[in-house]
Amino acid sequence: MELRDLKQIVYDGNIALVDRRLVILTWGNVSAIDRENGIVVIKPRGIDYSLLKPEDMSVTDMYGNDVGVNKYLPSVDLDIHLEIYRNFPGVQAIAHTHSTYATAWAHTGRNIPVFGTTHADHFFGEIPCTRQLTAEETASDYERNIGRVIVDKFRSIDPMQIPAVLVAGHGPFTWGSSVLACVEHSLILEELAKMAINTLRADPLAPSLPEYMLKKHYLRKYGEDAYFYQEVKD
Amino acid sequence: MELRDLKQIVYDGNIALVDRRLVILTWGNVSAIDRENGIVVIKPRGIDYSLLKPEDMSVTDMYGNDVGVNKYLPSVDLDIHLEIYRNFPGVQAIAHTHSTYATAWAHTGRNIPVFGTTHADHFFGEIPCTRQLTAEETASDYERNIGRVIVDKFRSIDPMQIPAVLVAGHGPFTWGSSVLACVEHSLILEELAKMAINTLRADPLAPSLPEYMLKKHYLRKYGEDAYFYQEVKD
Amino acid sequence: MELRDLKQIVYDGNIALVDRRLVILTWGNVSAIDRENGIVVIKPRGIDYSLLKPEDMSVTDMYGNDVGVNKYLPSVDLDIHLEIYRNFPGVQAIAHTHSTYATAWAHTGRNIPVFGTTHADHFFGEIPCTRQLTAEETASDYERNIGRVIVDKFRSIDPMQIPAVLVAGHGPFTWGSSVLACVEHSLILEELAKMAINTLRADPLAPSLPEYMLKKHYLRKYGEDAYFYQEVKD
Amino acid sequence: MELRDLKQIVYDGNIALVDRRLVILTWGNVSAIDRENGIVVIKPRGIDYSLLKPEDMSVTDMYGNDVGVNKYLPSVDLDIHLEIYRNFPGVQAIAHTHSTYATAWAHTGRNIPVFGTTHADHFFGEIPCTRQLTAEETASDYERNIGRVIVDKFRSIDPMQIPAVLVAGHGPFTWGSSVLACVEHSLILEELAKMAINTLRADPLAPSLPEYMLKKHYLRKYGEDAYFYQEVKD
Numbered sequence: 001m002e003l004r005d006l007k008q009i010v011y012d013g014n015i016a017l018v019d020r021r022l023v024i025l026t027w028g029n030v031s032a033i034d035r036e037n038g039i040v041v042i043k044p045r046g047i048d049y050s051l052l053k054p055e056d057m058s059v060t061d062m063y064g065n066d067v068g069v070n071k072y073l074p075s076v077d078l079d080i081h082l083e084i085y086r087n088f089p090g091v092q093a094i095a096h097t098h099s100t101y102a103t104a105w106a107h108t109g110r111n112i113p114v115f116g117t118t119h120a121d122h123f124f125g126e127i128p129c130t131r132q133l134t135a136e137e138t139a140s141d142y143e144r145n146i147g148r149v150i151v152d153k154f155r156s157i158d159p160m161q162i163p164a165v166l167v168a169g170h171g172p173f174t175w176g177s178s179v180l181a182c183v184e185h186s187l188i189l190e191e192l193a194k195m196a197i198n199t200l201r202a203d204p205l206a207p208s209l210p211e212y213m214l215k216k217h218y219l220r221k222y223g224e225d226a227y228f229y230q231e232v233k234d
Numbered sequence: 235m236e237l238r239d240l241k242q243i244v245y246d247g248n249i250a251l252v253d254r255r256l257v258i259l260t261w262g263n264v265s266a267i268d269r270e271n272g273i274v275v276i277k278p279r280g281i282d283y284s285l286l287k288p289e290d291m292s293v294t295d296m297y298g299n300d301v302g303v304n305k306y307l308p309s310v311d312l313d314i315h316l317e318i319y320r321n322f323p324g325v326q327a328i329a330h331t332h333s334t335y336a337t338a339w340a341h342t343g344r345n346i347p348v349f350g351t352t353h354a355d356h357f358f359g360e361i362p363c364t365r366q367l368t369a370e371e372t373a374s375d376y377e378r379n380i381g382r383v384i385v386d387k388f389r390s391i392d393p394m395q396i397p398a399v400l401v402a403g404h405g406p407f408t409w410g411s412s413v414l415a416c417v418e419h420s421l422i423l424e425e426l427a428k429m430a431i432n433t434l435r436a437d438p439l440a441p442s443l444p445e446y447m448l449k450k451h452y453l454r455k456y457g458e459d460a461y462f463y464q465e466v467k468d
Numbered sequence: 469m470e471l472r473d474l475k476q477i478v479y480d481g482n483i484a485l486v487d488r489r490l491v492i493l494t495w496g497n498v499s500a501i502d503r504e505n506g507i508v509v510i511k512p513r514g515i516d517y518s519l520l521k522p523e524d525m526s527v528t529d530m531y532g533n534d535v536g537v538n539k540y541l542p543s544v545d546l547d548i549h550l551e552i553y554r555n556f557p558g559v560q561a562i563a564h565t566h567s568t569y570a571t572a573w574a575h576t577g578r579n580i581p582v583f584g585t586t587h588a589d590h591f592f593g594e595i596p597c598t599r600q601l602t603a604e605e606t607a608s609d610y611e612r613n614i615g616r617v618i619v620d621k622f623r624s625i626d627p628m629q630i631p632a633v634l635v636a637g638h639g640p641f642t643w644g645s646s647v648l649a650c651v652e653h654s655l656i657l658e659e660l661a662k663m664a665i666n667t668l669r670a671d672p673l674a675p676s677l678p679e680y681m682l683k684k685h686y687l688r689k690y691g692e693d694a695y696f697y698q699e700v701k702d
Numbered sequence: 703m704e705l706r707d708l709k710q711i712v713y714d715g716n717i718a719l720v721d722r723r724l725v726i727l728t729w730g731n732v733s734a735i736d737r738e739n740g741i742v743v744i745k746p747r748g749i750d751y752s753l754l755k756p757e758d759m760s761v762t763d764m765y766g767n768d769v770g771v772n773k774y775l776p777s778v779d780l781d782i783h784l785e786i787y788r789n790f791p792g793v794q795a796i797a798h799t800h801s802t803y804a805t806a807w808a809h810t811g812r813n814i815p816v817f818g819t820t821h822a823d824h825f826f827g828e829i830p831c832t833r834q835l836t837a838e839e840t841a842s843d844y845e846r847n848i849g850r851v852i853v854d855k856f857r858s859i860d861p862m863q864i865p866a867v868l869v870a871g872h873g874p875f876t877w878g879s880s881v882l883a884c885v886e887h888s889l890i891l892e893e894l895a896k897m898a899i900n901t902l903r904a905d906p907l908a909p910s911l912p913e914y915m916l917k918k919h920y921l922r923k924y925g926e927d928a929y930f931y932q933e934v935k936d
Binding site: 115116117118184187188191194195196198199201202203206207209210212213216220227228229230 | 258259261278279280281306307310332334335337338339340341342343344366367369372373376403404405430431434435
């Protein structure tokens with residue numbers, strides 16, 4: 001893919017988060033990776049969205065090195081994105097927001113339970129919440145350490161089956177096979193967090209969905225015998 | 235009614251759910267039945283709303299058999315709709331959404347109490363919530379079994395007096411004598427669920443409406459001596 | 469005032485409630501009184517807002533008698549309005565809604581406490597909530613009996629200093645010296661109810677405003693030595 | 703700066719609060735100071751926003767004396783603003799709103815805890831809530847006394863590091879180095895209050911952010927070695 005096209009796609013993803021009210025002010029960022037060329041494109045840090053242009057997107061290699069074409073420094077969250085790209089091979093794009101309900105839930109430091117089929121239709125299990133970072137992890141190499149606790153949380157989880165995480169006391173990150181997919185995951189996660197908070201208000205002891213129901217809903221969409229979409233697999 | 239007209243009405247109903255913010259992404263479906271000709275029209279599965287056209291609506295007989303005119307497969311929820319049509323003779327149209335507050339309440343597995351006259355003006359009693367399906371009911375014939383637990387819940391309830399149900403851990407279904415009616419019922423149900431959740435926030439021990447008040451409000455609109463509308467019956 | 473002008477004003481008030489999202493579907497009504505001529509103008513019952521025209525407003529005398537100019541029957545809530553007009557001489561207009569938060573609070577059957585100065589700036593004390601009506605009061609002369617329990621609640625309250633009430637299990641009524649004023653009171657009441665519900669979420673034991681602070685805020689706007697507005701009294 | 707330009711800026715700030723839905727009706731005010739000339743410009747009291755023009759902004763000296771150019775009386779909250787300007791030398795502009803969530807939290811009389819990095823990115827600690835004023839402080843010199851309890855609350859806090867306060871039982875005030883900055887602080891504070899209330903709904907015992915994390919986030923933006931923005935200091 002042409003770098004120019006990738007910049008446009010990343011730019012569009014960043015704007016989509018604002019349009020869907022998942023990002024206010026400059027509270028978010030989207031990146032994408034061109035794995036063939038080892039290139040990552042990400043929103044530049046601290047620039048007002050109204051001033052941002054597609055060509056302003058920052059470009060680095062997979063280790064955060066400037067590849068010589070940048071007008072602006074990349075997002076301060078770059079190292080979080082890179083850590084995810086290096087460890088989750090299927091991920092092509094990442095989105096980070098401070099959307100209201102997902103962030104409020106991230107403050108609790110707990111996973112979002114699977115309360116219903118809306119959740120099961122999109123994520124194959126609870127939305128994991130990382131542990132809080134230690135003082136040492138915060139003092140130096142902070143952003144990369146956030147990436148590390150995310151990756152650590154997925155040691156026994158397939159990140160393509162649960163393409164989202166809450167960083168404790170911080171907020172949500174989502175990813176996917178395209179910018180479009182990860183923006184959609186951000187939207188769904190926010191809606192699930194809003195539903196979960198209201199579920200607890202209706203009943204503080206609301207039950208989780210049975211495991212067999214989680215499997216049924218996830219697999220009828222994404223399993224080998226999926227039948228949810230028009231083009232049936234096999 | 236011409237099939238073409240029915241398709242247009244069903245299409246309009248699906249779009250109305252999106253316009254009223256009861257459906258995001260592809261999280262919902264509307265169907266209608268032509269009982270005279272034994273024909274059901276429903277939204278096709280998994281198609282983006284922006285690509286959907288009236289002629290794309292799927293058509294089956296009352297047992298889900300393709301009648302030879304479909305471009306797309308029908309909604310995966312078709313069997314739920316059919317089970318309702320076969321058992322509730324007065325129902326002409328059905329809507330399903332994952333609207334935020336009604337879905338949050340459905341997660342609790344409990345009925346929505348009649349907290350006020352807003353509820354009593356439209357539904358003659360609590361909004362029933364089904365039981366959760368068993369592993370066996372989920373494993374095979376899943377969608378039809380959802381229909382069955384809905385129908386089962388109405389054994390002693392007139393579905394035309396309470397034209398809505400919550401499927402436990404899933405979300406709301408509504409029905410009515412027309413597509414317009416069932417879309418309106420979806421809107422009212424969402425508002426009632428939002429009110430109910432906020433009622434519990436204001437007072438976790440909020441009382442239900444007295445039975446005589448429920449009857450008064452429902453029957454002044456829909457009873458034999460109704461006087462709520464311009465055209466007084468009798 | 470010309471009847472035609474009064475109809476226009478009442479029509480505009482009804483539409484204002486919809487525009488401000490205090491009324492959905494047909495869940496509300498506004499009336500006004502011409503005390504000189506003993507005439508009340510009110511929204512007709514059960515007509516879709518999109519079909520409503522200013523000339524469709526219903527006209528009765530102060531006892532609900534048709535004065536011979538009506539195309540449509542008046543709102544079923546007419547007798548509530550009339551009871552208020554007959555007992556609160558300063559009231560020139562009345563609004564009724566089922567706005568989300570005020571209705572949710574009405575379900576609790578409790579007054580809205582004075583949690584802050586936003587409340588004290590507009591209402592000189594708690595927003596009263598009526599008692600629930602008895603079975604007898606509901607069985608016959610229902611709407612007038614709602615009016616009676618409202619009036620009863622204000623035996624020791626000046627209705628011009630607290631121009632709003634919650635009917636238990638039903639919803640809010642507001643009034644004022646003009647249609648504009650009572651529509652504004654509906655808007656303020658909804659905002660206060662939303663704030664109150666969120667106050668209790670932030671702290672279930674949140675304190676009420678001290679009495680001296682309530683007086684200070686109310687009286688600097690509406691007292692003899694008011695200084696809140698441009699035109700200082702006296 | 704020309705007085706005319708300052709009036710325009712203050713006017714724009716007031717309108718921005720309405721556009722961002724932080725102010726309804728006339729529930730807010732913005733002011734700015736020209737410290738060189740000892741001039742304060744503030745919204746006039748009790749004027750409908752739709753009628754307000756830039757030239758209508760009120761002008762006083764730093765002690766609230768009319769400087770002879772006013773068409774309208776200044777906001778009744780003028781003395782609160784002046785007390786802040788006189789005591790916080792870095793403050794160039796002040797905004798006051800009754801925004802829903804920040805006001806709801808102010809009702810509790812408690813500080814807003816630092817639940818997450820969204821908070822730490824903008825405010826270097828809890829958002830302080832003042833004590834309630836006494837009867838004596840309310841009886842005379844009321845508005846100035848509000849200013850005094852605000853200033854008192856910041857005896858050991860740098861007001862430029864936490865440019866916001868909640869007045870107990872009243873609502874939020876924010877300030878900054880420009881009108882744009884204080885309007886943005888009002889927006890952020892409202893979002894933080896909304897997040898905090900939803901955090902407590904998700905978990906009434908939600909933990910505060912560790913102190914080292916607060917420092918990390920605040921200082922990477924505003925500290926000596928800040929690296930959050932494009933132009934790295936030093």
